[in-house]
Amino acid sequence: MRKIIFITFILISSMLNTVLAQSVDSLSVVTLKDTISDNNLVIIESLESENDSILSNWYLQKFTNIDSSCITSSHNVDFPDSVYIDRLSKLPTLIDMPYNSIVKQYISLYAENRRKLVESMLGFGNYYFPIFEEALEKEELPLELKYMPVIESALRPNAVSRVGAAGLWQIMPKTAKSLGLEVNSLVDDRRSPIKSSEAAVKYLKELYNIYNDWSLAIAAYNCGPGNVNKAIVRSGGKRDFWGIYHHLPRETRGYVPAFIAANYIMNYYEEHNICPVAAEIPLATDTIIINERINLQQISAVLNTPIEMLRELNPQYRNDIIPGNIKPYHLRLPVQLIYAYINSQDSISKYRQEYFARQNTIEPAKLEYGYHKIRNGESLSTIARKYHTTVSKLKELNGLKNSNIRAGKSIKVPGAGISYSSASGTGTAKSHKVKSGDTLGSIASRYGVSVSRLKSANGLNSNLIRVGQVLKIPSK
Incomplete structure (x- = not known):
């Protein structure tokens, strides 16, 4: 007993x-x-500085104003921790939104140091958030995930990270291709708001099915499931983001706190005297199928529509070229221009046809690049002009976050694969046959002559040249 x-x-x-x-x-x-606290927090890339590219966006330059019903101020209002805890608890979310000192750092960063950026993102959110929500609804995922592009790209479809991730959702090339996205020199679906959102949401769903925890899935989206799995093992088997926090890569540790802070600031911006900028991006848009090779500049000219607007609505076409002769592609336009396009389709195709036929000969597999050694006094602007490209393109090619460069360093430039730093003009050739990727700038630099002299010697009225064309090289 x-x-x-x-x-x-x-x-x-x-x-x-x-x-x-x-x-x-x-x-x-x-x-x-x-x-939990972290005295050595690494700020996520999208928040390291006020983002010049979104603040200089065409829509923000042309059509901006602050909602008159919103009271704005340059001063932030700080609150006791209890207020932040209460506000986060009242957000209608399925994903846990805890408050701690790390989350507070990110809230302060948005509310204090990145106020202009928040104003811009709130304005663009009117256009992008419905796209994200539609993709999330389709896969039955929590709608608060629509704020992930806020921390990924600051709502910039052309954002490119230091490691090559691109688009609103910052998708890596390898991941993009595994998700069925097209990535080449002409078309980059990672920049398409709709296609990238559909792909990113499917990827998030896959990650959630692995961990059955949204914080871990969000962390894995940033650093990959392999790194999350390693952190779980190193933590002794904990399957909680905060439990594995100090075992994650440093740049990933702030990712979930930033996501929580983004949810907070996107819902409580008025309490911090922040007002949305009214970015008049067309909210009512539709798409049409393009079955021919066409240039956005042709559409812009015939429809009398700003080229910048067409680029904003169709950021996936990297060189303004829609290669519809290869397969059908979508063109997004404001709804009021859809019928105008249909009625003017023949005129658009024929507009400066020969001119754009030469421009449209770039093939994805044949674009090559050279390198330019930076000299004292040079800037990205002067280098961009020299190689007939743009500052944004140079920054994208070289993964630059800002326009700061140093003399003595080499940067990648569009060209024919020659080393521009050594092309000091020692060539003695009397003629040059244009190869794929050649520009007047690269040829002039190669032979040590100016573009204007090269154009004069060949009777050119513009900088357009075609593959196979033979150019006379003037003596130096």
């Missing part, structure tokens, strides 16, 4: 210990996510 009582006592004690252990473990997780 005593033996039975003793065994029963042991079993009850064991059960109580298990329950207590689970309670302590649960309590430790709650305590950890609420009290």
Whole structure:
């Protein structure tokens, strides 16, 4: 009898210990996510500085104003921790939104240091958020995930990270191709708001199915499931973001806190005296199928529509070329221009046909690049002019976040694959046969002559040249 009582006592004690252990473990997780701190936080890339590219966006330059019903100020209002905790708890989200000192750092960064950026993102959110929501609804995922592009790209479809991730959702080339996105020199679906959103949402769903935890899935989106799995192992098997926090790559640790802060600031911006900029990007748009090779500049000229607007609505066409002769492609236009395009289709195709036929000969596999050694006094602007490209293209090619460059360094430039730093003009050739990727700038640099002299020697009225054309090279 005593033996039975003793065994029963042991079993009850064991059960109580298990329950207590689970309670302590649960309590430790709650305590950890609420009290965790990081004195060496690495700020996520999209927030390292005020983003010049979004603030110089064409829409923001041409059509901006602040909602008169919103009270704006240059000063942030800080609140006690209890207020932030209460506000986060009231957000209608499925994903857990805890508050701690790391989350507070990101809220302060948005509300204090990146106010102009937040104003811009709120304005562009009117256009992009419905696209994200539609993709999320289709896969039955939490709608608060629509704020991931806020921390990924600051809502810039042409954003390119230091490691080559691109688009609103910052998708890497390898991941993009595995998700069925087209990525080449003419078309980059990572920049398409609709296609990239559909792909990113499917990828997020795959990650959630792996971890059954949204914070871990969001972290894995940033650093890859391999790194999250390593962090889980190093933490002793914990499957909670805050439990593996210090085992994650440094740049990923701030990712979930930034996501929570983005959810906060996008919902409580008025409480911090921030007002949305009214970016008049056309909210009512539609698409038409393009079955011919066409240039956005042809459409712009015939429809009398700003080329910048067409580029904003169709950022996936990297060189303004829609290669519809290869396969059908979509063109997005404001709804009021759809019928105008259909009625003017023949005129658009014929507009400066020969001119654009030469421009449209760039093939994805044949674009090559050279390198330019930066000299004292040179800037990205002067280099861009020299090689007949743009500052944004140079920044994209070289993964530059800003326009700061140093003399003595080499940067990649569009060209024919020659080393421009050594093309000092020692060539003695009397003629040059244009190869794929050649520009007047690269040829002039190669032979040590100016573009204007090269044009004069060949009777050219513009900088357009075609593959196979033979150019006379003037003497130096």
